[in-house]
Amino acid sequence: MFSSLSYRNYRRVFLYSSLNSGAGWASTLAIEWLVLDLTGSAAALGAMAGIQIAPVIVLSLIGGSLSDKFSEKRILIITASLLIFINAAIFTAYQNGILNFQLLAVLAFSLTTVWAVQGPVFTSLSIKVVPEEQVANAISLNSVTFNIGRLFGPIAAGFLIAIFDTGTPFIYLSALYLLIIAILTQVKMDDLHQKSSSKASGNLREAFSFLKRNKTLYLPMILSGIFVGLGMNYSFISSLMVRQVFEEDARHLGFVGVSLAIGGILGAGYAARLSVSGHRPSFATMMKSGIALGFFWLAAAFAPSFWVFTALALVVNFFHLMVMATANGIIAAYSPIDLQGRVYGIYLFVFHVWFAIGAPLIGLLAEGTSIRLMVGVGGAAVLLLSLIFVKLSKSLRI
Numbered sequence: 160m161f162s163s164l165s166y167r168n169y170r171r172v173f174l175y176s177s178l179n180s181g182a183g184w185a186s187t188l189a190i191e192w193l194v195l196d197l198t199g200s201a202a203a204l205g206a207m208a209g210i211q212i213a214p215v216i217v218l219s220l221i222g223g224s225l226s227d228k229f230s231e232k233r234i235l236i237i238t239a240s241l242l243i244f245i246n247a248a249i250f251t252a253y254q255n256g257i258l259n260f261q262l263l264a265v266l267a268f269s270l271t272t273v274w275a276v277q278g279p280v281f282t283s284l285s286i287k288v289v290p291e292e293q294v295a296n297a298i299s300l301n302s303v304t305f306n307i308g309r310l311f312g313p314i315a316a317g318f319l320i321a322i323f324d325t326g327t328p329f330i331y332l333s334a335l336y337l338l339i340i341a342i343l344t345q346v347k348m349d350d351l352h353q354k355s356s357s358k359a360s361g362n363l364r365e366a367f368s369f370l371k372r373n374k375t376l377y378l379p380m381i382l383s384g385i386f387v388g389l390g391m392n393y394s395f396i397s398s399l400m401v402r403q404v405f406e407e408d409a410r411h412l413g414f415v416g417v418s419l420a421i422g423g424i425l426g427a428g429y430a431a432r433l434s435v436s437g438h439r440p441s442f443a444t445m446m447k448s449g450i451a452l453g454f455f456w457l458a459a460a461f462a463p464s465f466w467v468f469t470a471l472a473l474v475v476n477f478f479h480l481m482v483m484a485t486a487n488g489i490i491a492a493y494s495p496i497d498l499q500g501r502v503y504g505i506y507l508f509v510f511h512v513w514f515a516i517g518a519p520l521i522g523l524l525a526e527g528t529s530i531r532l533m534v535g536v537g538g539a540a541v542l543l544l545s546l547i548f549v550k551l552s553k554s555l556r557i
Contacts, residue, residue, distance in 0.1 A: 163297040168288035168350055173304055175235070175342045176281060180308020182332050182339070183274065185316035186246065188412060189328040190267050191398040193253075196325055197260050201399055201530065205522015210264050211271040212515040216508060218275035231284035236343050238273045238280075239336045245269050246332040253326030278507050283500035286491055287351045295440055295488045299430040302484040306423030306476075313416025321410045366501035369494070375557050376493055376502075377509070379445060379486035382544065384510040386449070388517025390537030391456070391479055397472070399530045405465040415469050422473035426480030430488070440488035442557045446549035448481035453542025460535035489557055 163169045194200075194207050249266050252258040282301065289297045316328040370376055390396055397415045401407050430440070455475045462468035494502040525533045 163289050163293050163300050166289050166293075168346055169285070169297060171342060171346045172281075172285050172288055173300065175339060175346075176285070176301060176304035177307040178335060178339050178342070179239075179277070179281075180305045181310075181312035181315070182242070182308070182335050184309045184312030184416065185328050186270060186332055188313045188316045188398075188416065189320065189325060190263065190270075192320055192412075193258070193263055193325050194260065195398065195402055197258075197263070200526065201403065202522050202526040203260065204398060205519040205525070207260075207264065207267060208522065209515055209519040211267050212511050214268060214272035215275040215278075215511040216515055218272060221276065221504070230348060231280050231287070232343060232346050232348050234280045235277065235284070236340055238277045239340045239343065241273050242270065243333045243336045245273070246329040246336070250326050250329035250333070253324070253329070258326070275507075279500050279504040282487075282491070282503045284346075286496075286499055288346070291496075295492050298488045298491045299427055299484045302427030302430065302480055302487065303424055306420045306427055306480065308420075309416055309423055310420030313420075314410075314413035317410045317413025317416070321408060363501055363505075366498050366505055369498055369502065370505065373493065375442075375555050376490060378548070378555070379442060379489045379557070380506045380509040381513070382445075382449070382548065383483060383486040384513030385517075385544065386452070386479075386482065386541050387510065388513035388515075389540050390517065390521050390534055391452070391541065396534055399525060400468060400534070401465070404530055405468070407465055411465060415472055418469045418473045419476045422476035423480040425473075426477035427484050429477075430481055430484035440485045440492060441552075442485075442489065442555050443549065443552040445482055445485040445489070446545050446552055448478045448485065449541060449545030450549065452478035452482055453538050453540075453545055456538030456541060457535055458538075460531050460538055493557060 164173060190207065190211075191204060194204050197203075245266060249258070249263070252262060252266070282298075285297050285301055286294050315331075319328045319331065397412055397419075401412045401415060405411070452475065455471060455478065459468055459471040459475050462471055490503055490506050491499060521533050521537070
């Protein structure tokens, strides 16, 4: 299950990713809480989600190309440095009383611009620091780090907000990125197990040409994006449910974050256990997990109390991470090393296009109808799509 951790470089990458994920989740929660403080509007929260996702749609392609052409370590150090300054800017604007929705939107856009470049670059590095037969396991463990961050990030931000104010988490995040840079400096680029060819051009046309010959790889990309676009961005759902349905404070949002993180770690860990040496993730596993995801998602939508919702969040995220870890593993396992950064960048592009469509739409519909109803519609759609595609999975070569 943890075989990739036997490699020194991957241990550094694992720690970097865990802390980076925690910083990202803390930032996301704090921004969402700031939006609700400034506007009190579900539609504004949905609009902010759309604003944040816009740079990811374009720049994930650029990040993928960069990772196939330049040093991933150097790019990640540069992006971490930029995140120090952006988080400090949010903190300063808040403390000086000049932060409004418009300025927050600009700064949040800047944050996600940097994150957009980070994503495919980190994935490319995490693949190269392990041997080829360990790639699927490393990708699954990357999902574990994503949820380790979710375990401590939201609850830390929630308590900082409750004890101090909504701007305080951002100055702590600036300090955390200094530690992240120190960890990155310990990654030894001379010890990579896999290296891109010296002829790697970073040209996106090569990646699109590969996908044209392997069209079935678009299925996990598109479906994972649709699932998130329909509302399986649980930080977005939870902010609305906790504040406007259950009428609780930021600390309770942190408790939901812990539940989600535990479920995500278990789900990603189970996916890693399946990703033994020589094993390739399957689309059928992704869709079977999607059926369970849709069922429990529906149950969470109509949870009678905050604590029932929190408990269901653990189960929902277990199956969500099974879906996402399997999709990520499929993309990595079926892409050649010289194209992995670019193919993963295209995956993030497709994934986030669907999120950009879904999040503002869900926010607007929730504003006009019922938050519970809109969450339930998303769960029902995921259940239906998974039932349809699990029947088709037997005829696919992935």
